[in-house]
Amino acid sequence: MNEFIKLDKDKHFEFSNKQIGAIIQAPTRQGKTRLLTYLILSAAK
Numbered sequence: 001m002n003e004f005i006k007l008d009k010d011k012h013f014e015f016s017n018k019q020i021g022a023i024i025q026a027p028t029r030q031g032k033t034r035l036l037t038y039l040i041l042s043a044a045k
Helices: 032-044
Strands: 003-006 012-015
Touching: 003 032
Parallel strands: none
Antiparallel strands: 003 012
8 A cells, every 4th residue: 555645735645555653743832633634635535
């Protein structure tokens, strides 16, 4: 499964068979939950 989810003009998130995890770190109220929600909903499409 090689699927890309576009995050903005220059960045994308790639799902691959070799990827086993990711770390999303940012200060409080910087959009971590929104990013994860977007990735999950995009992958479900």
